[in-house]
Amino acid sequence: MNGNGRHHTIIALVQDRPGVLTRVAGLFRRRGFNISSLAVGNSEQKGLSRMTFVVDGDQYTVDQATRQLDKLIEVVKVANISEEEIVSRELALIKVKVTPETRGEILEMVNPFRAEIVDVGAKSMVIEVTGSGDKIQALYGLLEPFGVLELMRTGRVAMVRGQSEARVSDDLVLDYHGDHLKVNEVYEVGSY
């Protein structure tokens, strides 16, 4: 996604303390813009969590929010990776209505998406699908006519792609040289 578009992907490494999610979410609300998805989970470092935000807004607003985010004591690192080469995934669970007649058709439909059937009931089926938001949206669109009973999405998780010889480490930091924020890439040679 390009940096001037509507969607921005921001990742943050935060201390795993009570209230940190409220702090971060409250900041976005105060600065008046929307989080379209948010995913939080443990990182590889003890005591630190990693958050991925997808936010809407123009470059100015996103830059402001990113810097304000960086000011929070519990936020260790933050980076807007919208202009980076990233890998991003989302997971969804879709519970869809089935009848003996539609079961086969649904199974066929799910296959090309490399989705999995994780639960089969008498009248419904739960499908797990991983991928980009577009892919999930596409599968959802196909299943909708059968009757979707529940949809649960995780929100996007994202990571900057590794390079051929070295890995972009976690040291994505904000840098204030010149006019624009840049992501400062620090390479750990040989750790790939």
Place this chain on the structure above:
Amino acid sequence: MEYTGAEIVCESLLKEGVEVIFGLPGGAVLPFYGALSGYPQLRHILVRHEQAAAMAADGYARATGKVGVCTATSGPGATNLVTGIAGAMMDSIPMVAITGQVPRPAIGRDAFQETDITGITLPITKHNMLVMDVDDIAPAIKEAFYIAQSGRPGPVLLDIPKDVLAGDRRPFVWPESIDLQGYEPPGEADEIQLNQAVELINQAERPVIMAGHGILISHAYAELRELAEKAQIPVITTLLGISSFPTDHFLHTGMPGMHGMAYASLAIDKADLLISLGMRFDDRVTGRLSDFAPNAKVVHVDVDPSEFHKNVKATVPVLGNLKQVLKQMLPLVDRKTHVEWLQYIDTLRAEHPSLYIRQTDELLPQFVMKQLSDITEGNSIIVTGVGQHQMWAAQHYAYKEPNSLLTSGGLGAMGFEVPAALGAKVGRPDKTVWSIAGDGGFQMTLCDLATAVENNIDVKFAILNNGTLGMVHQWQEFFYDKDFFATVYSGNPDFVKLAEAYGITGIRVTDKAQVDAAIRQAMETPGPVVVDFIVKQDEQVYPMIPAGESVNEIMEEPIPERIF
């Protein structure tokens, strides 16, 4: 030796060099007070309202540069601190607020006097913590003081449940260091940024320095003066930057913005470079952003990177501690004289005498401020709230010493002037402290006159009494068809009798001729004094750039006879 949680709080405060705590006890914080009575080194000043505790801690911090400490109980005690904490946040004041909380088992059960104060203060503190374990108290206090006073200062709130304060005794372990991953206050500037900034400064033909609160916070007065003198650059001080540069210096070019001097705003309008030092381009300074400093590039030096490009786009942002950055900058800046530019600004001063006080027999509030300035020779600490009195104090007092105007700038809180002056005097007993109030603001916090009396805090309280909410009245006059709804105070008390009721001297001034004697009498009378100046009603603060407009729309006081 073993200590309770409350005693650990006291021991930790001593480690941080705390001398005074402003507060008011209540149920949940009582264990702390129980311990505090055994620590006479920690002077406790009992206020009459918790808002005064926070504002006094703020005034103390502003006057001394040290961390101000206040305390209150849970629930209403904590919520009463909120306005004071918000003010400290807006004006970057180092403060630590300690609140009692209901015991841990009661949290979340809507217990008596329970409020989620860490939740409430989330957006108005630099950081806050709910301390749920007695072993976390000492590290939390060390962190709180470090966060409050490092980088861009701000308030930190610690909420400690009653049973944590009262819990089992244990040894006091003061952490040697703290580990705040991801929090690193900037120091020296990056060389690339620095060189780019210096290049712009050396090339500029019409540069202006805009000095903000950062100069005072980082004690960079000497460096500011050296920079201004070396390159002969006029210095404009923002409201919170007032007294960062000597008012009587030939390069001093006043305050900009809504009620700033017209020549300051016009200089910014014509400047080709703004050197913005520790200021944040508040809307009261800039007016309409699209018309602000249309010809200028901007060098913006600040310790908080989120200020860059927030309101005004910086051509070169320089991140760093202002004093350190200026020290780096000074040897690189060329010695220069901007003769034409300074002469031009002098003609602006002559054409726009913004500080001219018209001749009249009436008692003008501007005249009172000017007299006070003359009699005290600009050497007092002036403390104001918000409104007309604040602007007149900013305009007509000739500040001689650094850090001598303490004012509720960003938050603009009425009533700040009374408790903040108490805090300032407690922190600087050597100085004369004048609290300048309107009759509106004074009545918001006058209950703490009792605190002044009880602790013999020698503050001189001047009320510029116009019987109105003057600034709001002025907006109604200019922008709301003179519909003076809800801005006239017809039931004001007799402030002289009120002072006497508190057992202190009250002086009423109704005539110009009495001003001088009244000010002198107040200063010669030991202890707190209230001087009630009955000033002319309907007096407007000029110049005025209406909100959201530019210097082109500036309104200046009509002057009957040109004397310049």
